[in-house]
Amino acid sequence: xxxxxxxxxxxxxxxxxxxxxxxxxxxxxxxxxxxxxxxxxxxxxxxxxxxxxxxxxxxxxxxxxxxxxxxxxxxxxxxxxxxxxxxxxxxxxxxxxxxxxxxxxxxxxxxxx
Amino acid sequence: xxxxxxxxxxxxxxxxxxxxxxxxxxxxxxxxxxxxxxxxxxxxxxxxxxxxxxxxxxxxxxxxxxxxxxxxxxxxxxxxxxxxxxxxxxxxxxxxxxxxxxxxxxxxxxx
Numbered sequence: 001x002x003x004x005x006x007x008x009x010x011x012x013x014x015x016x017x018x019x020x021x022x023x024x025x026x027x028x029x030x031x032x033x034x035x036x037x038x039x040x041x042x043x044x045x046x047x048x049x050x051x052x053x054x055x056x057x058x059x060x061x062x063x064x065x066x067x068x069x070x071x072x073x074x075x076x077x078x079x080x081x082x083x084x085x086x087x088x089x090x091x092x093x094x095x096x097x098x099x100x101x102x103x104x105x106x107x108x109x110x111x112x113x
Numbered sequence: 114x115x116x117x118x119x120x121x122x123x124x125x126x127x128x129x130x131x132x133x134x135x136x137x138x139x140x141x142x143x144x145x146x147x148x149x150x151x152x153x154x155x156x157x158x159x160x161x162x163x164x165x166x167x168x169x170x171x172x173x174x175x176x177x178x179x180x181x182x183x184x185x186x187x188x189x190x191x192x193x194x195x196x197x198x199x200x201x202x203x204x205x206x207x208x209x210x211x212x213x214x215x216x217x218x219x220x221x222x223x224x
Binding site for chain 1: 172211216218
């Protein structure tokens with residue numbers, strides 16, 4: 001099935017550093033979503049973006065809906081150990097109840113205290 | 114708030130056995146869905162439901178059945194388990210147009 005290109009695949013950073021990750025697609029999306037998954041848990045929705053060019057923050061997290069509607073970025077500022085996990089992007093196509101998500105393969109983040 | 118509750122958390126099946134993965138939500142969300150998560154494949158949609166009595170197929174429906182008799186429950190049935198169905202299964206509900214709440218997952222191994 002269709003998937004998004006999410007990069008980087010993994011990151012290992014020092015506590016306090018800023019983090020950037022992104023997702024790109026050959027398709028145009030109406031919605032971009034960012035999730036975090038901790039080991040042994042389900043994904044947790046971090047940020048939802050609904051309009052091209054939109055920039056939205058959630059605490060130390062900031063995400064942007066690309067102008068072309070084919071990409072999105074997630075930044076984490078001043079990383080802390082609890083930021084460790086896998087971050088997924090997802091794009092949403094279509095309209096109505098049949099909206100389905102297309103998922104990236106995730107960015108695994110490790111933070112060295 | 115319980116949110117989305119999945120049971121069991123872990124299960125080992127023999128090839129050919131059947132079982133039902135349970136999903137219950139207490140948020141009165143109309144839309145519920147089942148995903149499977151495999152390494153290198155991301156999350157893939159199995160089945161979804163837009164309300165009681167209404168279900169539809171997702172990307173990978175073969176080998177799975179669903180029904181939705183109540184708003185709260187959306188069970189996923191494996192008819193005859195195969196090793197290819199070894200995976201982590203997640204149930205999710207939608208708030209507005211967004212999959213906002215996921216369960217903790219069921220880790221299934223088929224031997």
